[in-house]
Amino acid sequence: MSGGVSEEERRARAALTRVVEPGDEHGGRWLRELGAVGLLRRLTSVSYDDALTGASEQRIHGYRTRAVRADPDGDLAAVEACGGRFVVPGDPEWPSQLDDLGDARPVGLWVRGRPDLRRWALRSVAVVGARACTSYGAHMAATLASGLAERGWVVVSGAAFGVDGAAHRGALAAGGATVAVLACGVDRAYPRGHAELIRRIAEQGLVIGELPPGSHPTPSRFILRNRVIAALTRGTVVVEAEYRSGSLVTARAAQRLGRFTMGVPGPATSGLSAGVHELLRGEAELVTDAAEVSELVGDIGDLAPPRRGPVLPRDLLDPAGARVLEALPARGTAATANDIARDAGTTVDEALGRLYELHALGFVERHGDGWQLTPQAVRRPNARRGGP
Template sequence: MSGAEIEARAALMRAADVGDTTMGRLVACRGAAGAVEAIAAGALPADFVADEGRQERSPDLGQRLGVWQARLTAADPAADLAAGERAGARLIVPGSPEWPTQLDQLGAGRPLGLWLHGSADLRFSCLRSVSVVGARAASPYGAHVAAEFGVGLGEAGWTVVSGGAFGIDGAAHRGALASESPTVVVLACGVDIVYPSAHHSLFAAVREQGVIISECPPGVHPTRARFLIRNRLIAALSRGTVVVEAALRSGALNTASHALTLNRHLAAVPGPVTSETSAGCHRLLRERKATCVTTPEEMIDLVGVIGGDLAPHPRCPAVPRDRLNEATRKVLDAIPSRGGAGPASIALAAGLSLDTTLSSLGGLAAAGYIERVEKGWRLRRAVPTAYRKADTLPDPVDSSGADAFGEVALFPISSPEA
């Protein structure tokens, strides 16, 4: 990468708005140095002009050229490069070893260059990365979940990509830092600007362990438009985006739509339906645009290599009666909890043959489920408080909050025939 090419790109980063696709096409057509030359000369290449005329929303090239020209005149790329260097930052451009080639998918909207500030290698860090985005005005729940995702992704060797805002962004980066993993902060202003200013020490920690990046030249302040355009970078850098918490009107949903446009994985973390800060996540789920994820492992399962990064399937609690076969379960269901029933009556209630019933009764007695009493068999009162009389049915709320299945197993009430 020649110094002239880098300086030309630095100049164009001043001339064009971020994400200016017309500029992107001019550079693709003539190279950065050629583009600078054409703009300075006030004469755009004829083939480029013809191509632009065929664009769906063809821009007013005369007006655009005027703006570029005026800004280029005011620009001082050498000073930008010097200022960046003084601040400890570096400019990378397409073709630089550290350039993340997944950004090429942005086509003409690919950034002209990226300013990087930090110790981590951007390209390497983003190979296995997840964008964790969400509301600035996050709830404590959202901040907790974002931090858990940061820690979990980091511990599994995945890099967090996010903005630099309060709320979800900050929590995710802090989680990643806590797991001693690199993390990538994508700013909508120059990398030398600390915005919000209270993130001064967070950004310092990121520069130590990760990297802060921006397509804005040093000294440029954030604007609304730059935040929106910045979001495409967050979506494009990672394999997938997870929205942790987002109101119905939220920048995170803008990032989500970029992820969908780029065919990246999109996930959303559910939250209470009573929380406005989860309403955006729920809309993504409801419209089936996003996959529901509840843990970092599930996110990795979504974006990871098939077979290599599978999330463990959520396990159900096992109860001892799971190990009983069907006939034995039927017999257990037919045994009264008080009094007692003979094998023939139990067989009738269970709907099984006497032989099968007798064999199951033996097994159940050996396993301690039932006991022999004068009138036949009854449930063993192993946990006296959990067993009640069959005809005054037990109050399930008394038992330990087990679900319906577990509890029913505790009172295989005497069948009507008993």
């Protein structure tokens, strides 16, 4: 796993996950300018270092206090004990698309699960949405996730109640791949009600997070976690979200990063769909199933099937037969072969030949010298003639 990363670099980055909060661009800039080892050395030095610019003295004091208390060896041992590892930039497993976050890029990622994170992230889609979702939202999230999993996509979400949980379960039920991005340590189950789900994800997929083992979630960490979901995946699908929703934060982060942003429409009367509809009024794409998502974010060949209504028997008629059928009166009254031929723009002999074919197919019946539609054909009037 080490690739070109030294153990000293890995230890320093592990320590810095105790020091620098997710998405902290001050810490990210210092990390870029000084390197992990150099930054940790300055933060643990007894003297003030003027290289740490851009933050208040009080804030720098907080960094230094946390740096002195950090125990990277203990954290690395803890993640190993729960079957995990610590992945950092420079590792073969590091997903390079996270570098698009610039100075807000994670210091490193704590990972539980056997699959290779970089490879899984290459073909992944985020499915996120409301915690207090409706049965419709849960159904759509699970159906989307299972359909994406069946098409070989990795489903990424945040393991929260509601849409997130439904998406993970949908992928698992299809025997597919799923990744949970946590706002706490990967050794902790949060929310507690999803302890069994998170355990299953760790066994069959991946559980990842920026925070070291034992860390608790906070409201700000949930919001900042969403940028990782957006950056890691090719696109984000939002299923039910109010105007003020963390899911919209994920979607807007995806837009800023140039990823695909999609929304599943809901009832216009539902407040839980209001945020999604606002996205759809902007640059987000409307999707209703996994095929449409795959067509948007996939490669050439990942096309959704054409959309059409049910195939009716009259759809199978050749053009000449269809014209003759359309020429019959719609309300069951009889017409002569001469009238039908005139309205169909054909000869009487051609019209009679087609009428007998249509009779054999159950579309028309003969009454003396006239022809009329059967009761079954009248109940399915031709759209072009504007029947009842």
